[in-house]
Amino acid sequence: MQSRHSAPRTGRPRSAAADAAILAATRAALVELGWSKLTLGDVATRAGVAKTTLYRRWAGKNELVVDAVAALFDELELPDRGSLAADIEGVVLQFAAILARPEAKSGLMAVLAESTRDDALRERIRASIVDRQKRLVLEGRVRAQARGELPPEENPESAARTADLIFDVVAGAVVHRTLVSAEPVDLTWAHAFTQVLLLGLAGAANQA
Amino acid sequence: MQSRHSAPRTGRPRSAAADAAILAATRAALVELGWSKLTLGDVATRAGVAKTTLYRRWAGKNELVVDAVAALFDELELPDRGSLAADIEGVVLQFAAILARPEAKSGLMAVLAESTRDDALRERIRASIVDRQKRLVLEGRVRAQARGELPPEENPESAARTADLIFDVVAGAVVHRTLVSAEPVDLTWAHAFTQVLLLGLAGAANQA
């Protein structure tokens, strides 16, 4: 991430191990303490680095937690289960499994809350977390079109709007179920949800 | 809320005006500062009360913000627009209008984040905010059944599961659209969303 400005070629390089240790320590602190009681000094101690090192790399708590949580979403990928319905179910379960982890819950929601007052933070979240999920929606559609389960899109503009709608519905429902309702996203729920979504989209396409 | 233990009949009564001033000051502080930079001392100053008064009534920042945000959801009600689809659209737009306010965004998300590590807080949120929304789903179904738009439920258990699913999808999608995608819930979106939801539910009911 910080290689946006090509790294300086001279001087002592930043320790990649320290980066990993800090992010791991941040996640551990999120699990034990939650967002509000997490202190940067504590994270530094857990990671075995000096507090100043932490401040040299991240501007503050928000940015640090975004990076720590973003790593959790690296494992997200679109499984090929043979049908569009099964693919969606797989993604829902995968996403839910990540959200079930306490560090993901408390960390992600807290930075989202802060992002309402900080556009730069929202952009960081979008780039490192949200877009990674959105990509799955687009890939899933392409794959379903290749299978012949979906017609090729006629109007690219309305296709983009539909993709956005799907994304908000899927991610929103899973997050709400996990976080607000505090009930598990199990096979039963994922199946019922997927069915409603697919039939709704099919019906809307027929009516249009 | 604090009348759970019937108020003591003797001594100086608590000032109701102070309660209102504190909650209003909390919302104002949320707008200006956001969650993380909101301090109880600042809220007390804004409300014109002593900091100690604040601590006598609320255990901490979490509980205070929950009450302050909960008041925003008092205006939620189910409009009678003639059809199930129109009713749902109305609720979606109403809910979105509340969520669009900055104090609702930052406050609600922050306490939700904290509630992942505090069961008592989650219960408080559920009682004072979430259930008020959920009630609308149940009322909407009853009204639609009276209109003949929905069949009377056969299995009360599956009916409860369906209501939970609807609730998570509606609330989740609106929250995600507003907060994560950071795009407005306008008439176009609300209409498209409602159509997908209703057609999906109808299709799922036919297949069952």
Add this chain to the structure above:
DNA sequence: ACCTTTCGCTACGAGTCGTAGCGTAACTGT
């Protein structure tokens, strides 16, 4: 009048924040 509870105010130790300064460590180009 008397009792009870709340209120505003002040003061306090404890903890966190983010930064500065310093000497040392690690790596690069000549």
Add this chain to the structure above:
DNA sequence: ACAGTTACGCTACGACTCGTAGCGAAAGGT
């Protein structure tokens, strides 16, 4: 090998917030 450059660990610091305690005064009930 050596000088230049950057990262690191450590310590110390003022500023701020936290949550609580103690006090006298205010506001109500009986």
